[in-house]
Amino acid sequence: MRVGDVLVVNRVKEDCDKYLYLLSCGFVKGAHVTIHAISPLASAMLVQINGSVVCLKKSVLEKIEWIKT
Amino acid sequence: MEKIILCANANVGKSTYFNRLTKGNARVGNWLGTTAKVETKKITLQGKETLVVDLPGTHSLFPYAQDEQVTVDYVNKNLDGKFVNIVDINNLRRNLFLTLELIEKGLKLQIIVNFGKKFKGHLDVAGLSNKLDVEVSYMGQQLKEFKKSKLNVPPSAEGKHKLIDSILAGCYTKKSKYPYGLSKWDRVLLNKYAALPIFLIVAVIVFAITFVVFPFIFSLPTNFILKWLSAVSSSYFYQEVIFSTFKAVVQFLPQILGMLFCVYVLENSGYISRLAFLVDDFFVKIGLSGKSVFPMLLSFGCASMAVDFVGTIKDKSAQIKTAASLSILPCSAKLPIVLVVLSLLVGREKAFFAIVAVFFVLIVLSLVFVAFLDKGVFKSKREEQSVLEFPQLRIPRLGVVCKNASNGASEFLYRIVGIVLVANMVLYLMQRININIGFLAPVFAPIGFNVQVAVVALLFGIIAKELILTTAFVGATSLAGVLSPPALIAFLMFSLLYTPCAHTIFGINERFGAKVTTQIVWRQFIFAYVIAGISFLVFGGRSIVFVAMLFMIGILAVLMPKKRCPRKRC
Numbered sequence: 001m002r003v004g005d006v007l008v009v010n011r012v013k014e015d016c017d018k019y020l021y022l023l024s025c026g027f028v029k030g031a032h033v034t035i036h037a038i039s040p041l042a043s044a045m046l047v048q049i050n051g052s053v054v055c056l057k058k059s060v061l062e063k064i065e066w067i068k069t
Numbered sequence: 070m071e072k073i074i075l076c077a078n079a080n081v082g083k084s085t086y087f088n089r090l091t092k093g094n095a096r097v098g099n100w101l102g103t104t105a106k107v108e109t110k111k112i113t114l115q116g117k118e119t120l121v122v123d124l125p126g127t128h129s130l131f132p133y134a135q136d137e138q139v140t141v142d143y144v145n146k147n148l149d150g151k152f153v154n155i156v157d158i159n160n161l162r163r164n165l166f167l168t169l170e171l172i173e174k175g176l177k178l179q180i181i182v183n184f185g186k187k188f189k190g191h192l193d194v195a196g197l198s199n200k201l202d203v204e205v206s207y208m209g210q211q212l213k214e215f216k217k218s219k220l221n222v223p224p225s226a227e228g229k230h231k232l233i234d235s236i237l238a239g240c241y242t243k244k245s246k247y248p249y250g251l252s253k254w255d256r257v258l259l260n261k262y263a264a265l266p267i268f269l270i271v272a273v274i275v276f277a278i279t280f281v282v283f284p285f286i287f288s289l290p291t292n293f294i295l296k297w298l299s300a301v302s303s304s305y306f307y308q309e310v311i312f313s314t315f316k317a318v319v320q321f322l323p324q325i326l327g328m329l330f331c332v333y334v335l336e337n338s339g340y341i342s343r344l345a346f347l348v349d350d351f352f353v354k355i356g357l358s359g360k361s362v363f364p365m366l367l368s369f370g371c372a373s374m375a376v377d378f379v380g381t382i383k384d385k386s387a388q389i390k391t392a393a394s395l396s397i398l399p400c401s402a403k404l405p406i407v408l409v410v411l412s413l414l415v416g417r418e419k420a421f422f423a424i425v426a427v428f429f430v431l432i433v434l435s436l437v438f439v440a441f442l443d444k445g446v447f448k449s450k451r452e453e454q455s456v457l458e459f460p461q462l463r464i465p466r467l468g469v470v471c472k473n474a475s476n477g478a479s480e481f482l483y484r485i486v487g488i489v490l491v492a493n494m495v496l497y498l499m500q501r502i503n504i505n506i507g508f509l510a511p512v513f514a515p516i517g518f519n520v521q522v523a524v525v526a527l528l529f530g531i532i533a534k535e536l537i538l539t540t541a542f543v544g545a546t547s548l549a550g551v552l553s554p555p556a557l558i559a560f561l562m563f564s565l566l567y568t569p570c571a572h573t574i575f576g577i578n579e580r581f582g583a584k585v586t587t588q589i590v591w592r593q594f595i596f597a598y599v600i601a602g603i604s605f606l607v608f609g610g611r612s613i614v615f616v617a618m619l620f621m622i623g624i625l626a627v628l629m630p631k632k633r634c635p636r637k638r639c
Contacts, residue, residue, distance in 0.1 A: 023226030024129035024166050031230075036251055037259040041350035044359065046251075046259070046459065050162045050230075051243065053250030053459040055346050055359070 001045065001061070005035045008067040016063035026050035027064060070111075071119045072150040073212075076140065076171065078164050079126025080460050081157040082183040084108075086208060087123040106136070106377065107143060114212075122150075125380075128163070130170045136380040148176060151215040155181045155208075158188050159461070160249045161241060165233045166226075168201065173222040177215040179204040187463075189244045196240035250459030255343070258462070264347045271340070275331040276425050283327030294319055310493045317405065317539045318486055324408075325401035325481055329370040329474040337465040337473075341366060346459075355436055356443030358382045361391040365435075368395040370477050371402070373484075373572035376580065386447045390439045392577050393447075393589045396569030397435035397596075399428045401481060402534035403565050409542050410561045413549055431565060438596055446588060484572065485535055492529045492536045499525070516563065516598060517556035517605040522548055530564055532571050537564045559605035566597035 001007075009031045012022045026049045027033070036053060037046040046055050073090075075083045087093060091110040108123040124143055125136035132138040144152075154171055156164035161182075171178055180203055182194065198205040202220045204213035223229060247253070257263050298315050301307065335341050341363050349359030360382045368375035372395040379388040399407070404424075411423040507521040526541035526548075541548045541560075552560060568590050569577065578586040599622070 018133070020131035020226075021128070021133045024131065026163065026166075026230055028227040028230050034248075036248070037255070037346070038261070039346055039350050040261040040264070043353065044346060044349045046346060048248040048251075051248055052160045052163050053248050055349070055459060 001035055001038070003035055003038060007033045007035070009033060010065040010067050013063045013065065016060065018060055018063070022060070022064070025054055071114075071117055072122060072147060073114070073119055073153060074122045074124065074143070074147060074150045075153050075155065076124050076144060076167075077126060077153075077155040078128055078157070078160070078167055081126070081155050081160070081164060082208065083123055083126060083155050086153070086155055086181060086183075087121060089208075090212075091121050106380075107139060122147075127167065129167055130174070133383060139380075144171075144174070144176075148174065150177070152176045152178045153181055153212070154178055155183055157183050157249075158190075158192055159243070159245075161192070161243075162233060162237060165236065166229055169220075169222045169229045169232065172201070172203070172218045172220055173224070175217055177217055179206070179213055179215050181206055181208055181210075183208045187461075190242045193240035197236070200236045200240070250461060252462045254462055258340070258343050259346065261347075264343075268344065268347070271335070273425075275328075275335075276421075276428070278331050279324055279327035280421055280424060283323040283330070287323035287326075291319055291323065306497065310490070310497050313539055314486065314490045314493050317489055317535060318482065321401070321405040321408070322478065322482070324404050325370070326474060326478050328401055328404070329477040330470060332366050332370055333470045333473040333477075334465045335366065336363065337463075337470050339460045339462040342459055343462070355440040356387060356390050356448065357394070357439060358384060358387045358391070361387065361394070364391055364395060365398060368398045368400055370400065371481060372396050372398070372400050372569060373576050374477065374480065376573060376576035379580070386443075389447050389581055389585055389589070390442050392581070393442055393593065394435040394439045396573050396589075396593065397431060397438055397566055399431045399565075400534070402485075402570065403431075405535065405538045406542075406561065406564060409538060410557060414554055414557060427561075427565075434566065434596075434600060438593070441596070442592070485533055488533045489535055489539055492532065493539055496525065496529070496540055513563075516602040517559040517609070518548075518552055518563075520548065520551055522551070523560055527564060527567065530570070531568055534564070534570050553609075555605050555609035558608045559601040562604045563597050563601035566600055567594050568597075569593070 009027050009029060011029060012019055012027050016022065031049060034048040035045055036048055039045070043058050044055055045058060045061060046053055047061070075087055077083050087108065087110075091112050093108075093110050106125065110121050112119055112121055122143070124140040127137040127140040130141050130144065132141045152171055154168050156168065168178075168180060180197075180201065182192065182205060184207060194205050194207070200220075202218040203216055206213055223232060247255075258267060295316060298312055298319075299308075301312075335344075344366075345359040345362040348362055352359055352361055361379075363381075364375040364378040367378060375395050376392050379391045382388045382391060407424055407427050408420060411420045411427065415423050507524070509524045510519040510521055513519050513523065522541055526537045529536035529540050541564075548557070548560065568574070574586060574590065577589060
């Protein structure tokens with residue numbers, strides 16, 4: 001994943017402990033997610049979802065199935 | 070009594086609205102979790118006594134962090150209350166998710182829209198009100214009717230998001246080049262090569278404002294007040310007890326104000342969230358969270374105040390380690406001790422650079438202490454950490470910053486004047502009655518300061534760190550000419566590290582219980598002893614220095630083992 005990538009959500013894996021959080025943020029099927037920044041050691045990312053920005057751990061993003069555009 | 074409960078996402082202006090409604094003084098800011106606990110205030114509204122409740126922000130009714138759980142529990146216990154849901158117009162799409170959840174619960178509700186000054190777009194308030202079937206008004210308007218909406222809210226998250234899209238279609242447009250939370254400046258601030266140099270420049274500016282600008286601005290009134298107070302009476306009691314108290318407090322108030330001012334400027338500008346994002350990688354490696362950065366910065370003002378803000382961190386172990394680090398980091402109470410001791414050692418002219426160096430050492434030591442705790446009793450579940458919502462970067466609101474800084478300084482004064490006065494009186498009586506607690510002094514002989522005054526100062530310092538200064542360096546019993554420079558450095562390091570002050574201990578105890586508090590206090594005491602011992606030996610140039618250092622590091626390793634009983638796991 002690189003800054004500027006636009007990804008489309010397919011689904012959030014249900015074993016993710018932030019499943020409900022991610023759903024409430026808008027990580028639902030078809031949602032567009034843009035990567036805006038990556039932390040220096042690449043363990044956290046700033047992503048745009050639903051018109052606002054949230055910071056997520058890379059491990060959390062890996063719990064999302066993507067349809068890359 | 071009727072209850073009006075403010076329930077909304079974090080950082081949408083709940084506390085601002087709470088203050089407006091209650092004419093109150095709750096802290097407002099630009100950081101997720103500004104309201105760390107439930108705030109309440111009674112008011113008379115339309116002739117009825119009403120309790121207004123400000124809840125910590127939550128993104129949904131499925132709690133993620135501890136403070137969100139507080140909100141959700143409160144909502145569930147007060148389903149018959151009247152709820153005010155505040156939404157930020159710039160972040161409406163996300164904020165409406167919680168609104169739909171509140172509607173789904175069948176609560177009596179109304180919505181207040183916080184219009185940001187920089188909002189470019191359009192919102193049809195009447196249209197939104199019709200579609201949601203609840204009253205919607207602006208931030209400045211009077212409260213309207215609370216009603217249960219008849220809107221049919223789908224139970225699934227996907228359904229709710231689709232409903233939000235259909236509600237906003239036609240009544241909300243937003244024209245912005247950047248998503249909510251980011252601006253053009255973020256390209257620089259979040260750049261992985263530019264971020265660290267920028268942070269170092271910010272840190273130097275903060276120190277310069279705290280130690281040069283504010284003391285310069287306040288030097289004239291401070292000198293005038295001290296001159297006036299010293300001339301009130303020449304009696305020994307007045308000079309040693311009353312004047313000593315005010316001197317200790319007044320002399321260092323400018324630095325405390327300066328530090329609080331800088332921290333709140335950074336917080337209000339939204340820079341701290343950027344910092345949290347950038348340090349997250351490193352902090353997670355040592356067992357903290359990116360969100361630890363705000364309480365840690367706030368502790369530069371007052372550690373006891375900062376303990377309240379660890380609740381925004383999800384992982385309890387990371388919360389505990391953040392709380393433990395707060396009392397090692399430099400704070401406004403330690404500042405006077407550092408200032409006086411370093412002035413004695415290197416002179417006032419060079420004190421600024423020495424203070425910056427000591428503060429840097431304290432920051433490093435706090436991280437080392439946290440890393441030890443992480444290897445021992447409080448191991449973090451790293452996979453659970455850091456989800457952070459980004460507030461907007463903005464020019465700090467001077468009024469809010471000054472209000473928060475002056476509130477912090479008043480809190481400091483209110484807390485400290487009485488304690489210092491009582492302690493000075495006790496010290497005065499101890500001198501008069503000749504009470505001797507010198508039997509404790511040999512404990513500190515290996516680290517260079519087996520002097521009764523030092524022991525008394527350290528005992529008082531547990532109540533409040535400021536008392537170390539007034540007990541050990543002000544008045545006839547000053548340690549200034551008694552201890553050698555290496556012993557003075559060891560005393561300085563020990564007094565900066567040895568335990569949290571009583572207020573912080575109470576704060577930690579309230580949040581984590583007695584067992585965790587005891588663990589933190591005794592481990593910190595040993596840590597301080599070892600560091601002070603190393604300082605004494607290194608600065609004393611002793612020949613056994615390396616052997617002793619290794620020996621002490623060995624003790625540390627034994628006391629904070631890598632493996633421990635799983636039964637005690639946090």
